[in-house]
Amino acid sequence: MAGKPKLHYLNARGRMESIRWLLAAAGVEFEEKFIETSKDLEKLRNDGSLMFQQVPMVEIDGMKLAQSRAILSYIAAKYNLYGKDIKERALIDMYIEGVADLNEMIMLLPGCPHDQKDAKITQIKEKTTNRYFTAFEKVIQSHGQDYLVGNTLSRADIQLVELLYYVEELDPSLLANFPLLKALKTRISNVPTVKRFLQPGSQRKPPLGEKAIEEARKVWKF
Amino acid sequence: MAGKPKLHYFNMRGRMESIRWLLAAAGVEFEEKFIDTPDDLEKSKKDGCLMFQQVPMVEIDGMNLVQSRAILNYIAAKYNLYGKDIKERALIDMYIEGVADLNEMIMLLPGCPRDQKDAKITQIKEKTTNRYFPAFEKVLKSHGQDYLVGNTLSRADIQLVELLYSVEELDPSLLANFPLLKALKTRISNLPTVKKFLQPGSQRKPPLDEKAIEEARKVWKF
Numbered sequence: 001m002a003g004k005p006k007l008h009y010l011n012a013r014g015r016m017e018s019i020r021w022l023l024a025a026a027g028v029e030f031e032e033k034f035i036e037t038s039k040d041l042e043k044l045r046n047d048g049s050l051m052f053q054q055v056p057m058v059e060i061d062g063m064k065l066a067q068s069r070a071i072l073s074y075i076a077a078k079y080n081l082y083g084k085d086i087k088e089r090a091l092i093d094m095y096i097e098g099v100a101d102l103n104e105m106i107m108l109l110p111g112c113p114h115d116q117k118d119a120k121i122t123q124i125k126e127k128t129t130n131r132y133f134t135a136f137e138k139v140i141q142s143h144g145q146d147y148l149v150g151n152t153l154s155r156a157d158i159q160l161v162e163l164l165y166y167v168e169e170l171d172p173s174l175l176a177n178f179p180l181l182k183a184l185k186t187r188i189s190n191v192p193t194v195k196r197f198l199q200p201g202s203q204r205k206p207p208l209g210e211k212a213i214e215e216a217r218k219v220w221k222f
Numbered sequence: 223m224a225g226k227p228k229l230h231y232f233n234m235r236g237r238m239e240s241i242r243w244l245l246a247a248a249g250v251e252f253e254e255k256f257i258d259t260p261d262d263l264e265k266s267k268k269d270g271c272l273m274f275q276q277v278p279m280v281e282i283d284g285m286n287l288v289q290s291r292a293i294l295n296y297i298a299a300k301y302n303l304y305g306k307d308i309k310e311r312a313l314i315d316m317y318i319e320g321v322a323d324l325n326e327m328i329m330l331l332p333g334c335p336r337d338q339k340d341a342k343i344t345q346i347k348e349k350t351t352n353r354y355f356p357a358f359e360k361v362l363k364s365h366g367q368d369y370l371v372g373n374t375l376s377r378a379d380i381q382l383v384e385l386l387y388s389v390e391e392l393d394p395s396l397l398a399n400f401p402l403l404k405a406l407k408t409r410i411s412n413l414p415t416v417k418k419f420l421q422p423g424s425q426r427k428p429p430l431d432e433k434a435i436e437e438a439r440k441v442w443k444f
Binding site for chain 2: 078086
């Protein structure tokens with residue numbers, strides 16, 4: 001193995017945060033090289049390190065992997081967080097893609113025009129309680145086990161709990177009627193690697209404040 | 223095995239077409255149940271077979287799988303179109319996610335407001351020739367092999383060639399300066415299963431024309 005994975009991204013959650021969570025949960029130490037100016041991004045592009053000229057990019061095991069799903073799937077498979085066979089993987093994929101859909105809405109909120117923001121937040125809350133939380137509570141209820149798939153910790157548990165923390169930041173009351181999700185959140189948060197990641201001083205990134213959004217606008221020109 | 227996979231979706235390409243391509247390329251016969259009216263969709267939702275109340279959904283091997291990526295991953299793994307190890311899978315994932323990004327832009331074009339459409343088309347063409355096609359041409363050039371990954375047919379070849387056909391419908395001239403992509407398109411199109419799928423009368427769906435969009439707007443009220 002060639003040393004620690006090296007993450008190339010802004011100093012922000014964005015599309016890299018799920019990767020940070022998964023590596024941390026798997027107990028894998030990683031380095032980060034932050035893109036702070038447009039020049040930093042240009043340099044990476046000119047180096048030929050970014051297959052589609054985009055980040056996230058992770059240097060891992062001799063590869064320069066781009067596309068967050070490719071990176072997440074590689075890490076999950078490498079560290080046995082992807083189920084024991086293709087059917088378990090299918091369930092995990094179905095669950096994490098649902099998580100990704102809701103996460104995408106929350107992630108794009110800071111970029112939403114001010115006059116549309118309230119409507120967007122209402123829509124997100126509605127989908128959270130009526131669609132996504134309902135679906136995942138039902139999964140756990142159906143088997144009564146401690147983990148979403150195969151009675152074993154997988155990326156599905158990590159990625160869902162990560163989402164539960166974001167929803168809690170948006171509105172803590174949304175989790176109120178979902179006791180099994182609350183219990184999962186507690187259980188996963190107590191896994192030693194996750195517990196450590198949740199503490200101050202870890203590589204976990206804070207939510208985007210107004211200042212950080214302005215910085216990002218300059219680098220990414222939006 | 224429980225019989226043929228059954229695809230639940232509208233009678234159009236949308237987010238199901240890549241699944242049709244992959245099943246067809248793998249030589250797997252499948253059935254389709256088309257959702258023609260809002261009532262059909264309501265019924266499927268009430269039946270509880272759509273985890274997130276959405277389609278695509280595919281009944282396969284005793285599962286009601288939703289989320290197109292979960293479905294595609296399962297099919298690819300089951301029919302050995304996903305590489306021989308996790309590193310090959312990582313490359314395949316990186317490539318197909320790039321394909322998916324460009325495909326998404328093209329897929330959403332019919333829903334684009336008329337006054338924004340020309341600008342959107344220009345942007346798509348620019349990204350096709352400056353970002354995506356050069357990236358894939360470079361991959362083929364780097365190893366000179368007949369397939370994108372591991373000198374073996376994989377979902378990456380199928381999904382890229384599907385995209386090349388969509389781009390050709392948008393503007394045939396875009397492929398002009400990419401000889402290796404053109405050769406890949408020809409090679410993959412000549413595979414017996416793919417050749418059959420490309421012929422009239424197969425389950426491949428046509429592009430959305432103005433008439434079909436208008437029909438859809440009436441039925442689905444958007």
